[in-house]
Amino acid sequence: MVYIESWDEFVERSVQLFRADPHSTRYVTKYRHCDGKLVLKVTDNRECLKFKTDQAQDAKKMEKLNNIFFTLMSRGPDAIY
């Protein structure tokens, strides 16, 4: 499992991954309240990118990423967010 340290790198690579294969790429979020941990995963079943955090500030960044993916997935890989 590839855990990426930099948030910006994670976002850039996940969007690239999605645009390359919009049919099989999925975005998964796992949240554990008891441990206070959040893990994000973007995979196309060949390559897997992950990001983990326990910081509240990353939750805000994740919200923006959620919006990006919502736009890309419902409007199409060429959508501009």
Place this chain on the structure above:
Amino acid sequence: MVLLQPDPFLSELTSLYEKNLESGSVWVTMKRSCLKTKNKREQMEKEGQKIEYKCLVRATDGKKIISTLIAAKDQLKFQASYATVLRAHMDALKKRERKDRKKATEPAKKPDAPKKRVPVKKPGSTKV
């Protein structure tokens, strides 16, 4: 696997988060889908039919699975409501500590100097 409309999905998602406060995880998956098999999709593309894609959102706590489909027209509304649900529940994450610690140590030094020591008069003591 329960397929719901966007609004009931959000209510169920809220209850999933609330049920898993003490232990357990909540997974939310987002994927682009047209709900047709690959063969059917290719056949439709050959015929020149326009395929409508939606965003499939699934949520589970390991036991219960719920899902919903979001079309482009519902996207903005769902996105906003979804963000509200997340913000309300993801509060176990740590707040930024480093900046607070720095701010706490700096003003702590200053109040030590101007502190006035009131001399306590004790009967029998020469030192004031």
